[in-house]
Amino acid sequence: MKNTTQNILFAIVFTVSFISFGQDRKEQKAEDKFEDYAFMDAISSYEDLVQKGYTSEEIYKNLGNANYNNAKYDAASQWYEKLINHDGATVEPEYLYRYAQSLKSLEKYDESDDWMQKFEDAKANDYRVTKFNENMDYLKKIKESSGRYTIENLKINSKVSDFAPSFYKNLLVFSTARDTGITSKNIHQWNEKSFLNLYSADISDSSGVMHPQRFSKKLNTKTHESSTTFSKDGDIVFFTRNNSENGGFERDAEGISRLKLYRAVLRDDEWTDITELPFNSDDYSIAHPALSPDGTKLYFASDMPGTLGASDIFMVKINNDGTYGKPVNLGDKINTEARENFPFVTQTNVLYFSSDGHPGLGGLDVFATKVEDLESAYVANVGEPVNSEQDDFSFIIDENTGKGFFASNREGGMGSDDIYGFLETQPLQLTCNTAIQGIVKDEKTGNPLPGTKLWMTNSNGATIAETVSEADGTFTMDGGCEKGKYKVLAVKEDYEDGETPFELATSETPEVTVLLKPIRKAAAVGTDLTKVLNLKPIYFDLNKAVIREDAKIELNKVLEYMNTYPEVKIAIGSHTDSRGRDSYNLSLSDKRAKSTVAYLISKGINSSRITGQGYGESKLVNDCGNGVKCSKAEHELNRRSEFIVVE
Template sequence: MKNYIILYLTIVSVFSFDCYSQKSKLASADKKYDNYSYIDAIKTYERVAEKGYKSVDMFQKLGNSYYFNADLEQSAKWYGELFAMTSEVQPVYYFRYSQSLKVIGENDKANEMLKKFSELSADDSRGDLFLSNVNYLDAIKNNSGRYTVENAGINSKYSDYGTAVTLNKIVFTSARDTGSLGQRKHTWTDQHFTDLYVADLDEEMNPGVVDKFDKTVQSKFHEATPTFTKDGKTMYFTRNNYLEGKKGKNANKVTLIKIYKATLENDQWVNITELAFDSDNYSTAHPSLSPDEKTLYFASDMPGTLGQSDLFKVEINEDGTFGTPINLGNTINTEGRESFPFVNDENEIYFASDGRPGIGGLDIFVSKINEDGTFNKVDNVGSDVNSSKDDFGYWIDTKSRKGFFTSNRDGGQGYDDIYKFLELKKLTCEQKLYGKVTDLDTKQALPGAKVSLFDNRFNSITEVMSDSNGDYAFKVECGKTYNVRAEKIDYTTKEETITTGKVNGKTELNIALEKEQCKVAIGDDLGICFGIKMIYFDLDKSNIRKEAAFDLEKILDVLLQYPTMKLDIRSHTDSRASFKYNEDLSDRRAKSTISWLVKNGVNLDRLTGKGYGETQLVNKCSDDVDCTEAEHQMNRRSEFIITAL
């Protein structure tokens, strides 16, 4: 990651080969590195471009160098030069150019670029058509067929709902008649007030004999929907506004419901207290703990609610106090009822809603919770679990894919019934997007590289650092296009586009980063810094062509920056044509190259040169050997060997 221009040029008198970041300690470095220099390719490109030379590759590199360093005024300049030359570029350049144009106030042109980007990079449009046409039944159909569902075997003719699992036991809510003379009925439902009940679970998560939960939790009114910490020693649960024999009421004389906390001591639930954000004037209910037990999710109609009831979350502080409740927002909540949240250890939130397109009544929906607390799109879990009636109270064990939910669907045993399920196929198709960050030249792993993940429209999703082996990984969706950016100090930032596989599995994307500094020493070929393999001349001629002048400008710029540098310019041919002809032609071309550099300001005493013809072939392609054109091309090369620094 860089806070300055991607490449920079500096001469150093001493330098540690293995640690480029220790510039402050140069004075104590080993003297054997006195003759290294670092060539700033980007600065050279910029000076060459200012002379009027044009190249698509050069303008892309210049634009990128400023874009990745947030100097968007300069990136607008060079991307403008790029688009003045060609529109045949990757879609990402339309996006980058649009962002750069906005900075300099050219909003109309920026919108044109963004529109073009959208046209070129849009994913399959059926997702958007689904939303715009509200063709939700097809989506529900696609999500169906993923469960086997059966009666849980713990139901009564009354209302049974709201399951939680703790320490191999299922705890649930029931209004069943236990034969107690003191059991009372709620006048609104003609059902008995609910209490908590418990049953052991076997290895297959089948409930055993049902018994009443701890009597110390019971009151004259409703207890329901508990959630437990992993150690089973803390419980949050729903109860009518009733504590220590006192019943609370709102301004309309109605007793609402609140969330309470209890702790387990000596096998009894004690210290029952209402939570700090509870109120007599609104309800809080159906708590669910996050996997790390630092956040409590719940339903409420407290001020700030978007609909009849919304889902909220609240931070649990280390000292046991609570933060301020936060509405989960309109990605989750609607103008209808959202209730019964459950968050699993894969950071998925399941909840019931009647404000979204569904099959009928309350349906169960799911959304992925991102690391930054935002939510992915909300999906209906399908018609196996959802019905035309109310379906809610979903709970799943992510290892076995077994769980429970509640429904008052036809064919049940009572008012509400608890059903057991096995999820045969996950709703969300997931891919592991992974790879290794390496040095382009040495192939060595690069630990500590920042790897950022963006969606297909370059919205930031998340970022990680490559580990000690240079490895990185993201959990992503199947069949989606992502952009992955890798950056590390002293390396040029690189961005790759990848589309993940369409089924659950893995997608590999390795990223090789190029050193942003080109290190050279006496005996090295300066042309390698700029990818110069050959200075091009017209056939059988030795005059400098326009393409050759563009490459020579790079060499010229370095020579002007380093007045003590000397070069030996070597020209080579392949073995075709006669030995004498190749020798003479290559010698004329070497001398033409020297002449061009001298004409443009380099002293002749800094330059030597010779044509070697076909005497220094780099492969087998000598006379009478059958070779491909590509193999012959390897021998046609120009070299700029550094003889002095």
Template sequence: MVRKILFTVVLLLISIGSLSAQEKSLERANTKYDEFSFSPAIDIYKKVLDKGFVSADLLKNLGNSYYFNADYKNASEIYKRLVTEFEPDVTPDYYFRYAQTLRSLGEYEAADELMKKFSEITSAGDYRANNFTADRDYRKEIKENSGRYTIGSFEFNTVYSEFAPAYYKEGLLFSSDRDTGNLARYRHTWNSKDFLDIYKVNADSLSMGRVVKMNKNINSRLHESTVAATRDGSVIYFTRNNFKEGKSTKDEDGVIRLKIFRAIIQDSIVAYLEELPFNSDSYSVAHPALSPDEKTLYFASDMPGTLGESDIFKVTINDDRTFSTPENLGSTINTEARETFPFVTSEDVLYFSSEGHPGLGGLDVFATKIRDNDYTGAVKNVGEPINGQLDDFTFIFNEEDRTGYFASNRATGLGNDDIYSFVENIPLQLECRQEISGIVRDKISNQVLVGATVKVINEDNIEILQTLTDANGYYEIVIDCDQGNFVRAMTDGYIPSEEYMGESDGEPKVIDFYLERDNVSGGFGDDLAKLLQLSTIYFDLNKYNIRPDAEIEIQKVIAAMEKYPSLKIKVNSHTDSRGKDAYNLWLSQKRAESTVGYMISKGISEDRLEGEGFGETKLVNNCGNYSNCTSKEHDLNRRSEFIIRE
């Protein structure tokens, strides 16, 4: 009995000791995780999990450690356990990340099911959810954008990581964690890889295979990566860990943040080095890119005002080398997830990587056209083969020769990340294009108007384009359907007519224009009602007061007389043949007088108006007395004419 008690106590002590060991292991793992030291965190979490200890937090942290190291297969397996075993503890972002891992494995239908769940439980304003539930087939769009590039190699890849190519003079700069040449190599615990440095490939060394490490004033013992350089190479912006006086600096959570530095180069020497003023010890600023005129700096950050995990921002570079306040590029580009690695081409096309916009898995490369400092244009996935199931990023492009470079961690690479060259064979259609066609006619005669001008004018009243109608009065134009436009038809002697076209899905549309004559008083004896295409002015049976529907038509005549002060009108009123002849003559006269009286009451001078009733004396058909005409046939005779007189 004593032995049994002692044995039980020993087991209890062993159990308590084991539990204490696991708690200490988890504490160490969580510390590493909070420091973004994912590699050792993974090892510890796996050991704890293999021993049968599991919790929602452990699975979240282990899944995220895999996810942020782009190990999507293992991340997918852990996230699957999380949503299966701890569903009440799963927040929306984990469904999104789980869906992303499945996309990276090519399991798109399963990913779509998870995105449905994500859309159901997330907030109504989440861009990722709205994009998924929108009435668009993103897989079809990506497929339509695919097949436009030919992928080539980059001879300077190694078994280490190479990424972030950047144009520099006639050559390239890129980032790598290849051998630093030091006896004691620095390794980063995020992924157990060496710290990154910036390397240079000169123009003449592209064929000679000569890679040069950048100046030690730029490369430190921590990370340096993602470079943007001016065309003459005199200024270089680059990303570095928060590094001061030879030591790394951590924020209050123990995280070493990223900052952008600016180096002034003179005679191949760093003459001046400074960190940018909008850097911070409490958030990251990274991955610089310059606008074509080198007056705007783009970058990625998680600074206050960020919509997601990281957003793309911009600042103006002033003439005195100071900077404006950072400006978020907005919710068309930035989502609740990661947007990063911007690059702007000579034609103002912004390329960037994102996991928030619908893609093939991991980070995909997207493009959007910048128009007049506006960032609300359509965002397009550039498609395969640039994008694949894993991470694709740091895309750069020369629009003159249609060549460029990008990096990817796809399985076919030599190292963890590799740089690839490419040639663009077919340009990406970034702007929504909509075909508009139609015929321009005379509103009265229906005659086609040859040589009429059709213009497209945007919402800022700026003319975008114009064309002329052909011998058949036909025109055809293409407009940008990502924005509102006015399509206007005009020709001499006619009043211009236009139609507003808002944003649309780009389906072709037919717009026929019917132009009114500019001077309706040109012909004495003409019926103004026909020129203005008035509807029939009706009176109630046996009455002559102005009805509301007739009032609208008479107002058109009043408007014409106000526009043309010399215009004089005689109102001729007619009846059908039903009823006695004398009564119809009296009734028509009262209707003519009522119409004239109404127009006078609205401000038209009496000396410009005249009215006469003709009863049934001027029928327009054979529906006289004793005819068998239908009611509609009789209606044709119940009319009012507004005859232009001298």
């Protein structure tokens, strides 16, 4: 697994605090290296401790994070697995996500999806959960977007890191670590690579990209320089540099040299007037600039206040007098709680960026969206071969020719990051046309209901389509492609009027199941109210039995039913799948069942009418017992709550 120099920019660093009494000096030394961002030294120190028999939650966390931050996903997955299985470990949700991402980079997609489910159980409101649920078939969508590029590894790549290409006249400007220093001052402790400088190479239709050389003595210093973008006339450049003074690092109170954006002007073939942008800060980083086609907007990545995750894409307006507006976060359609960086905007205002928060193949993937309406943005994965299971980033393209460049740390390259050239042979689909299809069923029996009148309404209540279900209960309605919340209304004789909400959030054809309730009669003994009332799964936070707000919505349906039929008595059963220890599953499910009972009693249900018991994994509905390999969907069938009518 190769190291990715770009991870120096906007790495997530977990603050480490050791509370153990009489902490070993060697462990403290490794911790100091971790907190000093000397991650390669920290990896060696921590691994040495493990070999000598030292084990602790903090060691596993820091080894996982140090490898993750250096794109060593195979090693990261091993240490995160040890952390999760460590007795008594407190595993924050972020580690579940990172473990899932690491598994994805190893192409273990089913395992990754299982851990994303655990991440959802622990942090249901995370934007990454939302995007995962909206794209459960993400591998299928990525496959549909794949095969549109031919790519080649450029001859200008070195044995170290080369990335962040940008167009400048007939040149390709890029960032590289090839200027290896002869002293430790020229080596960055994070990844033991030399600091980054800006280089350029000639772009030729016949010979490709050739003759790499330093781009500018004025722009290159003894700190990192990377990620350039140029004005249309070529006289202005915006670029990334570490916070510096007189060519050396300037650090904040935590010892971190933040990244900043700078602007320079070309005069007499020299880059002069190098100035910081006014919205830089010593307290956070700003990097990876990208100009809009008309030069009136500057896009960039930052972890400034208001950022959703490790780094977000922002935009700032450039006024006619050269001043700047206030940076604006592009919002949660683009940004997640993970990493979004390396924006690039095409001539037709298509925004390309890299992310490990949107569903992808592993590591950072390249995504695209139109920037005209970010409130309803459709974000598309550009697919293979640009994207891989490793980090793929800093994508640029000339839409007139279909030619472009990106960087990747995939296997088979010359260095830790390589620049690849590509030709786009087919444009990416950034609009979606979809239809709504579904089926109407009797909620109690599951039988299809033909001849049901159906309407689809938007969030404003306006009817946008209508139809009648077929003989097998199925229906289809043209729904356009405007993302948002919709409802299917259904009317049939001898049934209560139905209303089924759904959200249009992807280009996939939504499949809507409409369940209609027969004119109400008390359910027979033995009936599971979960089916009668069409209850959604009752979820609990990871390792907890406290009733969540979303679960209360479903339990209130049971409450309403018991109030409607005061003679009914029910028994609540809580079940788990077979993953985890049997005794733990039994205890936790019992607590959850009793917590559910207590909630209904607190809402006025007499205690004589309701009982609860947890069964753990003792009543599986399939053969997915201990040691049996099952899919996520098969395991999900066993994670259920039942509300059985007993009288």
